[in-house]
Amino acid sequence: MKVRVLFFASVADAAGTRSLDAELGNRATVADLRRKLEKDRPRLAGRLGKCAAAVNTVVVSPARALADGDEVAFLPPVSGGAE
Amino acid sequence: MMGFTEDQIHRYARHLVLREIGGVGQRKLLDARVLIVGAGGLGCPAALYLAAAGAGRISIADHDAVAVENLQRQILYGSADVGRPKAETAAAALRRNNPDVIVEPLAVRVTAAGARALVKGRSLVVEGTDDPETKFAVNDACVAEGVPFVIGGVVRWSGQLMAVLPGKTACYRCVFENPPVTPAETCEAAGVLGPAAGAVGTLMAVEACKILLGKGEPLAGRMRVIDFLAGTSRDIAWKRRPGCPACGAAK
Numbered sequence: 001m002k003v004r005v006l007f008f009a010s011v012a013d014a015a016g017t018r019s020l021d022a023e024l025g026n027r028a029t030v031a032d033l034r035r036k037l038e039k040d041r042p043r044l045a046g047r048l049g050k051c052a053a054a055v056n057t058v059v060v061s062p063a064r065a066l067a068d069g070d071e072v073a074f075l076p077p078v079s080g081g082a083e
Numbered sequence: 084m085m086g087f088t089e090d091q092i093h094r095y096a097r098h099l100v101l102r103e104i105g106g107v108g109q110r111k112l113l114d115a116r117v118l119i120v121g122a123g124g125l126g127c128p129a130a131l132y133l134a135a136a137g138a139g140r141i142s143i144a145d146h147d148a149v150a151v152e153n154l155q156r157q158i159l160y161g162s163a164d165v166g167r168p169k170a171e172t173a174a175a176a177l178r179r180n181n182p183d184v185i186v187e188p189l190a191v192r193v194t195a196a197g198a199r200a201l202v203k204g205r206s207l208v209v210e211g212t213d214d215p216e217t218k219f220a221v222n223d224a225c226v227a228e229g230v231p232f233v234i235g236g237v238v239r240w241s242g243q244l245m246a247v248l249p250g251k252t253a254c255y256r257c258v259f260e261n262p263p264v265t266p267a268e269t270c271e272a273a274g275v276l277g278p279a280a281g282a283v284g285t286l287m288a289v290e291a292c293k294i295l296l297g298k299g300e301p302l303a304g305r306m307r308v309i310d311f312l313a314g315t316s317r318d319i320a321w322k323r324r325p326g327c328p329a330c331g332a333a334k
Contacts, residue, residue, distance in 0.1 A: 008241060008308050008310070009238060009308075009310075010238065010239075010273070012241075012310075050259075052259055052319075054319045054320075057317070057318065057319050058319070058320045058321075059253075059257075059258050059319060059321045073317075073319060075243070075258075075306070075308060075319060077215060077259045078236030078237065078238050078241060078242065
């Protein structure tokens with residue numbers, strides 16, 4: 001199956017892109033996708049685990065099974081403001 | 084008219100004619116007790132707009148002093164303020180804008196230990212620090228005390244904000260379970276566009292007004308994520324997470 005992946009804020013910079021398409025085996029989960037992305041793009045290593053993952057704009061747990069055509073967004077906590 | 088002074092009727096004239104505010108709403112704003120955590124890039128514009136709007140009692144908490152690097156985005160301060168305490172300096176700027184508002188500077192760092200006492204009894208809290216621990220401390224304290232809050236962040240050209248209505252909508256810990264082990268990216272290291280901070284802080288003030296007024300659809304149960312460079316924004320919905328250590332047990 002194929003899913004659309006969106007990156008936000010610092011993970012978009014680490015990924016070098018704001019979006020990409022990923023091929024996954026059937027029954028793949030959000031955690032599987034995370035592992036694949038971190039393997040394919042070493043600069044993402046260790047980053048996606050800190051992100052909230054949203055499937056089709058709803059935040060989900062890493063164990064969530066994906067379906068063909070899903071859109072998966074990785075959103076890091078952004079602080080900033082005062083210092 | 085609803086016990087407003089002559090000055091108030093003129094000062095808040097553009098609110099008084101708004102159907103969603105009027106005299107009843109302006110009275111709600113004037114009666115509000117707001118805590119602003121962090122007088123930085125987000126807290127400055129949020130505090131200034133809330134003071135100008137007549138949010139009647141504003142406490143503003145920041146333990147830091149103004150640094151010259153802050154001036155690019157922390158618009159309550161000028162060059163002459165470098166080295167001065169932020170909370171005091173911000174409070175003076177808010178009083179200058181609107182003497183109608185009672186402003187209390189708090190020169191404290193908000194931690195898990197002290198947060199609950201600080202948020203207790205507030206109508207609303209605005210969280211705009213760059214400190215993940217403070218963000219989670221404010222979340223947990225507001226959820227425990229049932230105080231609605233608006234939380235935001237900005238770095239580089241990206242911003243995010245959301246409101247939390249405790250017991251009704253997902254809290255910050257429903258999405259981000261814990262403060263990151265390694266520090267989140269800071270503005271100091273990564274940079275930030277000044278007006279991007281201004282835009283997010285201002286949106287936080289808009290959400291604060293909606294919640295205080297009880298009008299419109301608050302940005303709760305969803306986080307708005309803005310990419311100012313791409314010119315796009317997106318809402319990501321959050322459901323309350325069963326077993327959330329902060330709000331899972333909230334009644």
